[in-house]
Amino acid sequence: xxxxxxxxxxxxxxxxxxMIDVVFQxxxxxxxxxxxxxxxxxxxxxxxxGASAGAAEDNLIPPxxxxxxxxxxxxxxxxxxxxxxxVGPELIAExxxxxxxxxxxxxxxxxxxxxxxxxxxxxxxxSAEKLTQALQAQFIDTFGNDLSRAELTxxxxxxxxxxxxxxVVSAITAASGIVKGDDVVPLIRKIKFSPxxxxx
Amino acid sequence: MAGKRKKTxxxxxxxxxMIDVTFQxxxxxxxxxxxxxxxxxxxxxxxxxxxxxxVENSDIDPLTLQLMEDGRVIYxxxxxxxxxxxxxLENEKAVMLAASKEPSxxxxxxxxxxxxxxxxxxxxxxxxxxxxxxxxxxRAEYKGP
Numbered sequence: 001x002x003x004x005x006x007x008x009x010x011x012x013x014x015x016x017x018x019m020i021d022v023v024f025q026x027x028x029x030x031x032x033x034x035x036x037x038x039x040x041x042x043x044x045x046x047x048x049x050g051a052s053a054g055a056a057e058d059n060l061i062p063p064x065x066x067x068x069x070x071x072x073x074x075x076x077x078x079x080x081x082x083x084x085x086x087v088g089p090e091l092i093a094e095x096x097x098x099x100x101x102x103x104x105x106x107x108x109x110x111x112x113x114x115x116x117x118x119x120x121x122x123x124x125x126x127s128a129e130k131l132t133q134a135l136q137a138q139f140i141d142t143f144g145n146d147l148s149r150a151e152l153t154x155x156x157x158x159x160x161x162x163x164x165x166x167x168v169v170s171a172i173t174a175a176s177g178i179v180k181g182d183d184v185v186p187l188i189r190k191i192k193f194s195p196x197x198x199x200x
Numbered sequence: 201m202a203g204k205r206k207k208t209x210x211x212x213x214x215x216x217x218m219i220d221v222t223f224q225x226x227x228x229x230x231x232x233x234x235x236x237x238x239x240x241x242x243x244x245x246x247x248x249x250x251x252x253x254x255v256e257n258s259d260i261d262p263l264t265l266q267l268m269e270d271g272r273v274i275y276x277x278x279x280x281x282x283x284x285x286x287x288x289l290e291n292e293k294a295v296m297l298a299a300s301k302e303p304s305x306x307x308x309x310x311x312x313x314x315x316x317x318x319x320x321x322x323x324x325x326x327x328x329x330x331x332x333x334x335x336x337x338x339r340a341e342y343k344g345p
Contacts, residue, residue, distance in 0.1 A: 034232065038341050041251075160318070172249070
């Protein structure tokens, strides 16, 4: 019995070591170069050339002007739509606290403690979604029942230069479309930034 | 002699399952590899959005400008100062004109960090406009509802 087994073994005895070496090298290479692909999306913004900004447009519906003010740290201080304040102080405070929380968590992560990072990211995203919903409710309100008017309307974003960019993306998200289940109903198609103010 | 053979038998592990699994892993990592490296820079933390339209594969090469949190712009994988961007865009424009294309035919993709300042995003757009680029898209990370 023992004789037979050893004979069989010696027949298929290929030296696997170099192949396994190479295979593990490859595996290590692909593991280290792994980057998770993030799903990304685009927003079109309409920024025509020339100083025609503010000139007469081809439609008569006046543009919606959203004014976003910033605190010196770049946090959202105030949002106004045509002069009316549209975001309550509670939400502003929540946005700010989520921002502070994320900053602290990032700092802790740099020191090696990543424990709070996920919770802080979630809080940040939740507050951003609340801002989006609050703004969207206001946009829909201005159109009343006639959402088709939204297509012809232009949205102008007048932001403080120091404002953090993710608040602007929240506003663009609110204006671009309404999420209904898996579908997105488009709202305003023309979005632009206000021309910069001369005095600064 | 007999002792030697015994040694061989002792180290005779069945390698087949391990090699199977290892090859599976290699195939997995190969397919999940991201080949568009220049497009997604890990230094940028994109803002998230629920309605950002999925990136459509346009036939022309977009010009991707990535704004970092500290206000520098990643152009061709290298961080450059925002104020120096005009020179690089001038090159880009010259390349396009040499290929007998107008700069306005190209789409400028702005991948800005969520923590960057809005004024800097506007500054990028303004620099591009000065060189004749006028199609812009703002990129965000898609977070489904």
